[in-house]
Every structure is written in C-alpha cells, then in structure tokens.
Amino acid sequence: xxxxxxxxxxxxxxxxxxxxxxxxxxxxxxxxxxxxxxxxxxxxxxxxxxxxxxxxxxxxxxxxxxxxxxxxxxxxxxxxxxxxxxxxxxxxxxxxxxxxxxxxxxxxxxxxxxxxxxx
Amino acid sequence: xxxxxxxxxxxxxxxxxxxxxxxxxxxxxxxxxxxxxxxxxxxxxxxxxxxxxxxxxxxxxxxxxxxxxxxxxxxxxxxxxxxxxxxxxxxxxxxxxxxxxxxxxxxxxxxxxxxxxxxxxxxxxxxxxxxxxxxxxxxxxxxxxxxxxxxxxxxxxxxxxxxxxxxxxxxxxxxxxxxxxxxxxxxxxxxxxxxxxxxxxxxxxxxxxxxxxxxxxxxxxxxxxxxxxxxxxxxxxxxxxxxxxxxxxxxxxxxxxxxxxxxxxxxxxxxxxxxxxxxxxxxxxxxxxxxxxxxxxxxxxxxxxxxxxxxxxxxxxxxxxxxxxxxxxxxxxxxxxxxxxxxxxxxxxxxxxxxxxxxxxxxxxxxxxxxxxxxxxxxxxxxxxxxxxxxxxxxxxxxxxxxxxxxxxxxxxxxxxxxxxxxxxxxxxxxxxxxxxxxxxxxxxxxxxxxxxxxxxxxxxxxxxxxxxxxxxxxxxxxxxxxxxxxxxxx
Numbered sequence: 001x002x003x004x005x006x007x008x009x010x011x012x013x014x015x016x017x018x019x020x021x022x023x024x025x026x027x028x029x030x031x032x033x034x035x036x037x038x039x040x041x042x043x044x045x046x047x048x049x050x051x052x053x054x055x056x057x058x059x060x061x062x063x064x065x066x067x068x069x070x071x072x073x074x075x076x077x078x079x080x081x082x083x084x085x086x087x088x089x090x091x092x093x094x095x096x097x098x099x100x101x102x103x104x105x106x107x108x109x110x111x112x113x114x115x116x117x118x119x
Numbered sequence: 120x121x122x123x124x125x126x127x128x129x130x131x132x133x134x135x136x137x138x139x140x141x142x143x144x145x146x147x148x149x150x151x152x153x154x155x156x157x158x159x160x161x162x163x164x165x166x167x168x169x170x171x172x173x174x175x176x177x178x179x180x181x182x183x184x185x186x187x188x189x190x191x192x193x194x195x196x197x198x199x200x201x202x203x204x205x206x207x208x209x210x211x212x213x214x215x216x217x218x219x220x221x222x223x224x225x226x227x228x229x230x231x232x233x234x235x236x237x238x239x240x241x242x243x244x245x246x247x248x249x250x251x252x253x254x255x256x257x258x259x260x261x262x263x264x265x266x267x268x269x270x271x272x273x274x275x276x277x278x279x280x281x282x283x284x285x286x287x288x289x290x291x292x293x294x295x296x297x298x299x300x301x302x303x304x305x306x307x308x309x310x311x312x313x314x315x316x317x318x319x320x321x322x323x324x325x326x327x328x329x330x331x332x333x334x335x336x337x338x339x340x341x342x343x344x345x346x347x348x349x350x351x352x353x354x355x356x357x358x359x360x361x362x363x364x365x366x367x368x369x370x371x372x373x374x375x376x377x378x379x380x381x382x383x384x385x386x387x388x389x390x391x392x393x394x395x396x397x398x399x400x401x402x403x404x405x406x407x408x409x410x411x412x413x414x415x416x417x418x419x420x421x422x423x424x425x426x427x428x429x430x431x432x433x434x435x436x437x438x439x440x441x442x443x444x445x446x447x448x449x450x451x452x453x454x455x456x457x458x459x460x461x462x463x464x465x466x467x468x469x470x471x472x473x474x475x476x477x478x479x480x481x482x483x484x485x486x487x488x489x490x491x492x493x494x495x496x497x498x499x500x501x502x503x504x505x506x507x508x509x510x511x512x513x514x515x516x517x518x519x520x521x522x523x524x525x526x527x528x529x530x531x532x533x534x535x536x537x538x539x540x541x542x543x544x545x546x547x548x549x550x551x552x553x554x555x556x557x558x559x560x561x562x563x564x565x566x567x568x569x570x571x572x573x574x575x576x577x578x579x580x581x582x583x584x585x586x587x588x589x590x591x592x593x594x595x596x597x598x599x600x601x602x603x604x605x606x607x608x609x610x
Contacts, residue, residue: 030277087258098273101268
C-alpha cells in the first residue's frame with residue numbers, strides 16, 4: 001500500500017502511456033490512433049512533471065523570507081513539458097490535416113483498408 | 120573566430136524570412152536555400168581544420184555547460200554538418216528546375232527547416248535540445264513526403280508520421296528517465312556520471328532511446344515506413360531523406376551508445392542487427408519493380424552496413440563506417456536525383472519503362488551508372504574504400520561470428536550488384552522498339568549541374584580517399600574516447 005501511495009503519480013502517468021500505446025497498436029480508425037497519440041503524449045507530460053514534483057512545493061522564486069531551495073519544485077521538467085506540448089500540438093495538427101487529405105483520397109479512415117503501398 | 124552556432128541560426132532564420140521574401144519577389148525564393156547552405160558549407164569547411172585539433176564549444180545565453188544548452192562542434196559533428204551543407208546546397212540547385220508551381224515557398228521553408236534540424240542534431244551537446252532538433256527534422260520530413268498531395272504521398276506520410284511520432288515519444292520517455300536519475304540534461308554531464316548508478320537504471324532509458332532513434336534510422340525491425348516514404352516523396356526530398364535523415368538518426372543512436380552510455384556490451388547485439396538489416400534490405404530491393412522503392416530498400420541495406428561497421432567498436436571499423444556514411448550520402452543522393460529526372464521524362468517509376476534511356480538521356484544515364492557502381496563498391500569510386508575498410512577490419516577480428524557475418528555481407532553485396540546491374544542493363548541495352556531515332560536530351564542546366572558535381576565528388580574522393588580520412592579518423596576517435604569528450608565540455 002505504501003508503494004502505491006508513494007508512486008501514485010508515476011503509476012498514473014505510465015498507465016496513460018500504456019493506454020495510449022494500446023490504442024495506437026490496436027485501433028483501426030486513424031482518428032482513434034491520433035487520439036491514442038494524444039493520450040500517450042499526456043502520459044509523458046505527466047511523467048515529466050512528476051520527476052520534478054515535491055508535495056506542497058512552491059515556485060522556485062525567492063519571494064518569501066525563510067523559503068529554502070528544497071521546498072521548491074524543479075523548474076526544468078516544466079520547461080521540458082512546455083516544449084514537448086508545443087511539439088505535440090504541431091504533430092497533432094499535421095496528423096489531423098493528413099487525415100483530412102487521406103479521407104479525400106480513399107473515402108475511408110480505416111487503416112486496414114488503405115494499403116496501396118506494400119512490400 | 121567563426122561561431123558554430125551560425126550553422127543553425129542562419130538557415131533557421133532564413134526559413135522564417137521566406138514569406139517576407141515572397142512579398143518582394145517570388146523569383147528569388149528558390150535561391151535562398153542554396154545561399155543558406157553555401158554559407159553553411161563555407162563555415163563548416165573553415166571550422167573543420169580547427170576542430171580536428173580541439174572541439175569548439177559554444178554556450179548559449181552565457182550559462183556554463185552543465186546548466187545551459189551548449190553546442191559541441193567536435194570533428195564528428197562538423198563532419199556531418201559539412202556533409203549536410205554540401206548535399207543540401209547541391210540538392211537545392213536541383214530543385215531550381217524540379218520544384219515548380221504555387222506551393223514553392225512552402226517547399227523551401229520546410230526544406231530549410233529539415234536541414235536545420237539535421238545540423239542541430241549533430242552539433243548540440245544537450246540531450247533535450249537534441250530531441251527538439253530531431254522533432255524539427257521529423258515534422259518537416261513528414262510534411263515534405265506528402266508535398267505533392269497525391270494518393271501514395273499522403274498514405275506514406277500518415278504511415279511515417281504514426282511510426283515516427285511513436286519513436287519520438289519513446290525518446291522523450293528515455294530522456295525523462297535519464298533526467299530523473301541524473302538531474303541534468305547535458306550529455307557530457309550524464310556521461311560522466313553514468314557508471315556511478317546501478318546498471319539496470321541506465322539500461323531502461325538506453326533501450327527507449329535506441330528504439331526511438333532506431334525508428335528514424337530504419338534499423339531492421341523498425342523500418343516499415345521507409346520504403347513507402349522514400350518512394351512517394353518528391354525525388355529531391357528522397358535524396359535528402361536517404362542521404363541525410365537516416366544518417367542523422369544513426370548518428371544520434373551511435374552518439375547515445377558510445378558517448379552517453381559508453382555501452383560496449385550492447386555492441387554485439389547491434390552488430391548482428393546491422394548485418395540482418397543489410398541482408399533484408401538488399402533482398403527486398405532485389406525483388407522491386409519500382410525504381411525509387413528499390414533505391415529505398417537499398418538505403419535500408421546500406422544503413423545496416425554502416426551500423427555493422429560502427430558496432431565493431433574499433434578505430435578502423437568506425438572510420439570505415441563513417442567513410443560508408445559519406446559514400447552512401449553522395450551515392451544515394453546522386454541516384455535519387457538522376458532517377459527522379461528519368462522518372463520525370465518517362466512518366467513512370469517502373470524499371471522496365473527505362474528502356475532506351477541510355478540513348479535518350481546519355482548524361483543522366485551515365486551519372487546513374489556512376490552512382491550505382493559506387494554504391495556496389497567498384498573502384499575507383501567512393502564506395503570502394505569504405506567497403507574495403509569494413510571488410511578488412513572484420514577479417515582481422517578473427518572470430519567465428521565475424522566469419523559468418525562477413526559471408527552475409529559479401530552475399531548482400533552480390534545481391535546489390537545484381538539488381539543495380541539489372542537496371543543499368545535496362546537503361547543501356549533494351550532499346551524502345553517504337554522510336555528508332557532518339558529525341559535529343561534537353562536537360563535543364565540546374566539538374567545537370569547538381570548531378571555532375573555529385574559525379575565529380577564521387578570520382579575524386581574515390582581516387583583520393585586520403586582527402587577525408589584525417590577527418591574521419593578524428594571523428595572515430597572522438598566516438599571511442601568518451602573521457603576526452605567529457606573533459607572537453609566540462610573542464
């Protein structure tokens with residue numbers, strides 16, 4: 001029980017990552033695959049945030065007197081997440097616009113039916 | 120003193136200035152990538168002799184290395200940057216005549232971004248920064264594969280995007296795990312502390328990173344996207360993807376394995392993976408009817424050979440592998456450009472439609488043959504010294520496993536020769552029965568110029584391999600001596 005409550009954020013983040021991975025591998029519809037990516041990405045963001053998280057921590061600014069550095073949340077993972085979110089949005093936008101074009105060409109989003117290119 | 124950060128800044132800022140240039144004149148747009156990479160080529164050639172003595176370090180924002188992002192221009196990084204700038208400028212000459220129509224400015228923006236990303240990956244010394252540049256490279260190549268917007272292009276781009284994004288996600292997880300363990304993102308800092316923690320806690324992030332970069336480098340079980348993407352992209356982009364993008368993925372992988380983790384125990388695994396990739400790539404290439412698909416599978420094979428050579432982990436093995444990188448980049452870019460122009464003329468990607476090309480397009484056919492001979496490894500072209508070094512080094516290893524792997528490699532080379540000679544035979548000896556009088560070739564100057572510079576480079580470097588072996592040796596020793604790398608970044 002102790003293990004669970006100590007690592008609950010990591011468990012949550014990796015559950016999201018695996019849910020996303022499952023959707024990615026199993027679903028046939030391209031839109032669902034893109035949603036799977038979104039979930040996978042969210043899991044990664046949570047994981048990155050968790051690395052630098054301290055319970056009841058504050059922002060790393062010396063605003064109050066008597067505030068020590070060990071009560072501050074690590075700011076680096078938050079900067080990483082911000083960058084990763086921007087990249088994720090770019091990929092998502094590109095994926096959705098490609099899905100629109102794909103539907104225009106094939107009339108379906110079922111990835112199992114789209115197989116003109118093969119070995 | 121030239122600052123290596125210019126190699127990244129100039130193309131990046133020019134990429135975003137293109138829409139403004141488009142207001143002034145649409146006609147100058149196509150010269151912008153050429154100017155940018157000619158500039159990069161000058162700078163990196165100027166830097167090359169200096170970095171052979173000592174790596175040039177640049178900090179960004181004035182923060183000292185463990186905290187800020189730093190640029191490490193070592194021999195390996197500048198070697199790759201030179202190669203990227205060289206191929207980038209030559210392919211942009213080709214694109215003068217090849218890319219037409221309304222969407223030109225988008226093509227040039229994405230092209231500049233793709234190569235900026237590649238240059239950034241090879242120069243950066245910060246692992247998260249490496250991820251960001253890698254994503255710039257990947258996202259612009261997804262959209263360039265779909266540039267024509269036809270059925271095959273869109274389908275391949277979707278496939279490439281799904282697999283490539285999965286790879287990037289794995290890389291990000293690996294970086295997160297490393298940061299959680301070491302509390303730093305600087306590669307030299309992580310490398311310096313890697314042996315102080317339990318080996319299992321660095322093994323997991325290593326697996327994530329190798330798998331992630333392995334997808335972009337198209338190592339055997341992860342290469343499903345490559346033949347589609349490389350065959351459906353515009354030919355100038357296929358040349359860049361084959362010549363630069365997968366090599367950059369391979370660079371990242373090698374950098375991770377050698378410098379970051381110093382993991383010599385995983386090399387045997389990579390060695391076998393490389394030989395398998397080589398064999399499978401060449402076998403698949405042999406059975407293709409579509410010329411660009413054949414070249415794409417041949418790229419998979421060549422990547423396998425490079426991985427095999429570098430995984431031997433000895434100085435001359437890595438030198439041979441890097442020589443193979445140079446020869447594959449030049450040879451495959453030339454083949455894709457020449458094939459692209461022949462496809463443009465014949466209107467079909469099928470190999471059988473190339474009959475009689477030797478008479479219709481003598482210059483392009485000649486260049487294609489030179490590229491094919493070089494890739495197969497015939498002297499006096501650049502492909503020969505690379506393959507020779509690799510085989511020689513593998514023979515000197517004196518182990519039973521190497522004997523089997525050498526047999527596999529030679530077998531793969533024979534298959535490679537077979538399918539390239541098949542194409543050359545069609546080009547030269549199967550005339551079109553319908554047209555006895557061949558029409559004269561009216562090739563645009565830009566296309567012929569870029570193709571012939573490639574031919575000249577292949578022949579010159581094949582005859583004088585000593586021109587680049589100094590730089591290659593220095594790069595190989597940079598990979599092998601990770602302590603020197605760490606000391607140079609963190610004195």
